[in-house]
Amino acid sequence: MNMPWTPPQVEAPAFGFHRLQKVFRSKDGGDVIALRDVGFDVRQGEFVTVVGPSGCGKSTLLRILAGLERASSGTVSLGGQAVTGPSRDIGVVFQAPVLLPWRTVLQNVLVPAQIQGRDMKVATERAMHYLTLVGLENFATKYPGELSGGMQQRVGIARAFVNDPMLLLMDEPFGALDAMTRETMNLELHKLKERTGATIMLVTHSIPEAVFLGDRVVVMSPRPGRVTQIVDVDLPHPRSLDMINTDRFGTYVSGIRANLNAAGGLD
Numbered sequence: 001m002n003m004p005w006t007p008p009q010v011e012a013p014a015f016g017f018h019r020l021q022k023v024f025r026s027k028d029g030g031d032v033i034a035l036r037d038v039g040f041d042v043r044q045g046e047f048v049t050v051v052g053p054s055g056c057g058k059s060t061l062l063r064i065l066a067g068l069e070r071a072s073s074g075t076v077s078l079g080g081q082a083v084t085g086p087s088r089d090i091g092v093v094f095q096a097p098v099l100l101p102w103r104t105v106l107q108n109v110l111v112p113a114q115i116q117g118r119d120m121k122v123a124t125e126r127a128m129h130y131l132t133l134v135g136l137e138n139f140a141t142k143y144p145g146e147l148s149g150g151m152q153q154r155v156g157i158a159r160a161f162v163n164d165p166m167l168l169l170m171d172e173p174f175g176a177l178d179a180m181t182r183e184t185m186n187l188e189l190h191k192l193k194e195r196t197g198a199t200i201m202l203v204t205h206s207i208p209e210a211v212f213l214g215d216r217v218v219v220m221s222p223r224p225g226r227v228t229q230i231v232d233v234d235l236p237h238p239r240s241l242d243m244i245n246t247d248r249f250g251t252y253v254s255g256i257r258a259n260l261n262a263a264g265g266l267d
């Protein structure tokens, strides 16, 4: 008996950019082309990192996906829908976590749930779950001023997860931390990703950070930002800090560095 033909199941991407351009009007009236013809798709559950020199448009790309900025042309889709504005389905972590100093750690994590009118009993359970995953379960009743910079950033990460976002966007989340804390935070974030299966896009200046965290690394040229390379990082999971010293890791880092240098731009 002939079976009816069914098309192969193609999983819809979590999000994607197609021929994206962004032009800013500068104060003197000239045009600043921030992004030129950017296009790539990201799978559900993928951790994609974006690396490139200062001013190449990484934050702009992230802000367009978050619906905080509009593209000049091209399309951006999230879960199969065009992005037209900010979405509840996206959690964002910026370089500085911007915590409210008069609220406890737990109360800070609950802010997005309160804003969205969620059931606070359920939200509190979720908040404690994520505080535990970032290692801060014993700090729930402390105030931000009692925490180190790395701990404050972890609060920001737990807060971004509290509404169970479809997608987590991170803009240089560890850029203000010292090198050792940054490594620890990379490991923590990697574990969090392994446990939650979240789809994450993280932008960074650091090539080792991009390789350590990324399933794929998107490499961008100096302004106007274009994608010059997309690297599949075939390193085993879970990743460990020991891997940073391996030849394979070093090969990925030097390959991306060479690409950035060829494009004219490491800062």
Ligand SMILES: Nc1ncnc2c1ncn2[C@@H]1O[C@H](COP(=O)(O)OP(=O)(O)OP(=O)(O)O)[C@@H](O)[C@H]1O
Binding pocket: 024, 025, 026, 032, 033, 034, 052, 053, 054, 055, 056, 057, 058, 059, 060, 061, 205, 223
């Ligand atoms: N609101 C704006 N008005 C005018 N120009 C802007 C605006 N926002 C960004 N730009 C310009 O667009 C370009 C890209 O900026 P963007 O912040 O996205 O770069 P970036 O790669 O994130 O930089 P960095 O790594 O230094 O944070 C820069 O030249 C910047 O000056």
